[in-house]
Amino acid sequence: MRSHCGFHIAETNADEGAKYFFRMPDGRELPDPASRFQPEGVHGPSAVLDTKQFVWTDTEFRGHALGDLVMYELHVGTFTPEGTFDAATARLGDLADLGITAVEVMPVAQFPGTRNWGYDGVFPFTVQNSYGGPTGFQRFVDAAHVKGMSVILDVVYNHLGPEGNYFGQFGPFFTGRYATPWGEAINFDDAESDPVRQFFIQNALYWLTDFHVDALRLDAVHGIFDFSAHHFLAELKEKVADRSAALGRKLHLIAESNLNDSRVLRSPEQGGYGLDAQWSDDFHHALHALLTRETNGYYADFGSVEDLAAALRDGWRFVGQYSVFRKRRHGNCPTGIATDRFVVFSQNHDQVGNRAAGDRLSNLVDYDGLKLAAGVTLLSPFLPLIFMGEEYGETHPFQYFTSHSDPDLAAAVRKGRREEFADFAWQGEVPDPQAVATFERSVLDWSRRNLLPHRALRDFYRTLLSIRKRFRLAGSRPRVQCDEKLRILTLEYPTPELFVFFNFGESRIVPCPRAYAKGNVVIQSNDPRWPRSGPGSAREEAREPSECEVRLDRSSFVAFTRVKPLAR
Amino acid sequence: MRSHCGFHIAETNADEGAKYFFRMPDGRELPDPASRFQPEGVHGPSAVLDTKQFVWTDTEFRGHALGDLVMYELHVGTFTPEGTFDAATARLGDLADLGITAVEVMPVAQFPGTRNWGYDGVFPFTVQNSYGGPTGFQRFVDAAHVKGMSVILDVVYNHLGPEGNYFGQFGPFFTGRYATPWGEAINFDDAESDPVRQFFIQNALYWLTDFHVDALRLDAVHGIFDFSAHHFLAELKEKVADRSAALGRKLHLIAESNLNDSRVLRSPEQGGYGLDAQWSDDFHHALHALLTRETNGYYADFGSVEDLAAALRDGWRFVGQYSVFRKRRHGNCPTGIATDRFVVFSQNHDQVGNRAAGDRLSNLVDYDGLKLAAGVTLLSPFLPLIFMGEEYGETHPFQYFTSHSDPDLAAAVRKGRREEFADFAWQGEVPDPQAVATFERSVLDWSRRNLLPHRALRDFYRTLLSIRKRFRLAGSRPRVQCDEKLRILTLEYPTPELFVFFNFGESRIVPCPRAYAKGNVVIQSNDPRWPRSGPGSAREEAREPSECEVRLDRSSFVAFTRVKPLAR
Secondary structure (H helix, E strand, O other), X not given: OOHHHOOOOOOOOXXXXXXEOEEOOOOOEXXXXXXXXXXXXXXXXXXXXXXXXXXXXXXXXXXXXXXXXXXXXXXXXXXXXXXXXXXXXXXXXXXXXXXXXXXXXXXXXXXXXXXXXXXXXXXXXXOOHHHXXXXXXXXXXXXXXXXXXXXXXXXXXOOOOOOOOOHHHHOOOEEEEEEEOOEEEEOOOOOOOHHHHHHHHHHHHHHHHHOOOOEEEEXXXXXXXXXXXXXXXXXXXXXXXXXXXXXXXXXXXXXXXXXXXXXXXXXXXXXXOOOOEEEOHHHHHHHHHHHHOXXXXXXXXXXXXXXXXXXHHHOOOOOOOEEOOXXXXXXXXXXXXXXXXXXXXXXXXXXXXXXXXXXXXXXXXXXXXXXXXXXXXXXXXXXXXXXXXXXXXXXXXXXOOOOOOOHHHHHHHHHHHHHHHHHOOOOOOOOOOOOHHHHHHOOOXXXXXXXXXXXXXXXXXXXXXXXXXXXXXXXXXXXXXXXXOOOEEEEEEOOOOEEXXXXXXXXXXXXXXXXXXXXXXXXXXXXXXXXXXXXXXXXXXXXXXXXXXXXXXXXXXXXXXXXXXXXX | OOHHHOOOOOOOOOOOOOEEOXXXXXXXXXXXXXXXXXXXXXXXXEEOOOHHHOOOOOOOOOOOOHHHOOEEEEOHHHHOOOOOHHHHHOOHHHHHHHOOOEEEEOOOOEOOOOOOOOOOOOEOOOOOHHHOHHHHHHHHHHHHHHOOOEEEEEEOOOOOOOOOOXXXXXXXXXXXXXXXXXXXXXXXXOOOOHHHHHHHHHHHHHHHXXXXXXXXXXXXXXXXXXXXXXXXXXXXXHHHHHHHHHHOOOOEEEEOOOOOOHHHOXXXXXXXXXXXXXXXXXXXXXXXXXXXXXXXHHHHHOOOHXXXXXXXXXXXXOOOOEEOOOOEEOXXXXXXXXXXXXXXXXXXXXXXXXXXXXXXXXXXXXXXXXXXXXXXXXXXOXXXXXXXXXXXXXXXXXXXXXXXXXXXXXXXXHHHHHHHHHHOOOOOOOOOOOOHXXXXXXXXXXXXXXXXXXXXXXXXXXXXXXXXXXXXXXXXXXXXXXEOOOOEEEEEEOOOOEEEEEEOOOOEEEEOOHHHHOOEEEEEOOOOOOOOOOOOOOOOOOOOOOXXXXXXXXXXXXXXXXXXXXXX
């Protein structure tokens, strides 16, 4: 990368599988930052691998349109007891049956040890050896495509992991201009940044081309600091669009961003980066705070029905208002941006795993609450994402786990984790990230899936996804209304007509447009097919609803299609 | 600013002129960060001052349209021997006579001691006591307006000076997120940034309202780090536009930016900040490198006629190409942005003063070179800025001077300055910034102005400015062509028609469109009215130019109006 770096490739025709190090000017031997495979982990030699040798059988598959994406986020290591791509492949049929169209894989770049979420990866062009390595991932993508499913890969361009990180030895990968939670920022705009940008752009194209990946989820783009006149994300999008055209496949870039900045999504003509979609944490926080009434951390900014209604209207809640959590005004308004360019979820790896005990929503709200969360998310006009296990109400936690081999680092991570939750006055024990048990506790327990009420919940998700498809909700612009006092929220979709009535309050008879109240019920969350949590409510009303009312149990929802008004 | 800061104003009805400190929780007494006047300097008490009491006589004056600005940058301390606003006021008539329409005043916020460029100011709402304080500045602005001249004030929102900087004691003015050349960045996007932004927005409105300032020159906006969804500069522009409408006066924001990012100028609809104009350092560097053949520092990126032609076409030279100086690609293309939104200059305080010896162009090129530099700048379609003394070829340097009272800081500045030029292998002595002689050396010597060739040069500038006005060059889009081998550059303005032929090479007979070659000469830089530097050139051609040629001395230019082609 730097011409004075002084190393060169002596072996130009190395055998497949041959292992190598780079010998540095000071005599040290280091693995290749652009290594294709690290068969012996982050400190071991790199291995020669020609990723173009894989024999693909997915020639029919050209990807999904953005609006057709229904995402399922999984962590390879804990999705199955085996923790490999091959084991995950065996479960793809089940996901397809559920209505999933895109499997989103948490980061796969080689990390220290065998237990890690993936955000400590240090060889961006590798696939974790213990997951099955690059060919394991290729087999997985091929199998998904044959089943008609897209694969989204989570890639981390805002930092590199703390252990086995030799990047600074090879070139100007970092800059002291910006401070990030992970230390020095990756150099996207300082001197000699061009090849660093190229490195990550080539990385994106590598996955999309050699691994047939259909979309990239860009981790925390707010950690990509680029003040240059050509933002890295804009350049990345240009290059991916070119590649999409060249390959004749639909390719998408989906950002995780906490900026609430519509620039991420807007077109270059509007001064934007033109990414295809971005996550809406505001939607999650609004929904979570409403369901759990939690008020700590970022939930301090949420809690009202109107917060959720605002997120449903605009894509996110903060469009310039003061945020108590951030202690400043936050966001701008994504006016005019299509609703199917926001990814929403009631849970994801961060929102679950970044809790002290990694407890899922299934540990926090009752069964009706889980159904309500699913209803708002899957019957929204946005792109839904389901976190592995959520669909059957998995109760195993998803905890923060690592397997660093550097004892100082391991101790620091352990300590940091404990301190993080000390701030939040967390009373319980914080699991030790380095303990094997922490990892094992986080593995899905699919045996549960066939037991009631888990089986019923999965069926409920399946039904919601089929309704979502039938009514073509993605990209629509429903009318969103709410009543803070009654804690009800309604979505009114124009064509095809669908009216959804969510009750976050206590059971009661609530006003409802006559046309809907007398309409055809499409789904009712308290239908006996899906067991209820317990008695409806202490405040049950004895009288029958009038023509302009509807009865809604607590924590339930109902969706109607509209009947034409009677002629007068 | 922070509610736990714990101080409050006990005296709400203090007398005009009353001096005060704030007593901090720890008992220390500090001046007011929003002080209106520091009569005893940066460490002394603040003084109560009602800036609304000034009696204005400029009621007729409503400001200039952007395209009518012809700027004259002056440093109050060295513009006159007295170094005060009152002394500067006495020279306004002379500037008006020259054709100046806007006086641009280098920063006036109170700085340590009496000698400083102004970028070490620490009380953004004050006017340097030794310049005459706030009322001195008000008298100056009033007098300028009465003479029909706008006043532009240079304001510094990217850092605060190193001495007398008590801001950190009062609130979250700084953030550790970004590293700047001046240390921690001002907090425009971190927690509790709203009141910090407000502080600077109120500052801008204060000058525009209470001091009748017509435009602000925003120092180094590339040092304003704001990753929020609503950029500080966009917010500032909105507030200034509102104030402009409320006051019924034309107000402008002009940025100094080294980003070459058209976002600074583009409209909010295009994702921009919507500032009115910005400086083009590229134009300066291209012109300077062409005239001096210097290649050190940022001049490494320039030197060809095409570099200058590119800056004349687009507004700046780097629109995405690799910059050797920056070691990365640089800039984007300001396509479609009107030419009168770029400020150009052949000299300014930085380009002169940041040289080791502070030598002006008059010390670097001959008399013909000075005229050529003036011609390119003043006959460009951009907004020209003249650095004080440039118009008569002042030969006094403009050196870097300070008068810090903190001895450690003084020593550090002295050392830093010496080291800065050690990097550039500067052979000469670096003047001591703290020495009084360094300041005194930098004071203009107006007596020179009445001597030939200085007087003639001033007359030349005056003539160019009148041509510029007559041909309404500002905002036009001339056709720019150049010949690298001959080192010639031409500007062809459509309406009113004007053809300008610049010769950066040796004297020769050069091809020229017949219509122009036979046209009416508007100005010729080697006219006997303005003495020549010496013999024309060793390569003088004996023959007469043909109908499609023109004779141009070395380092000269000629401007023609076009004659209609003869009917054939």
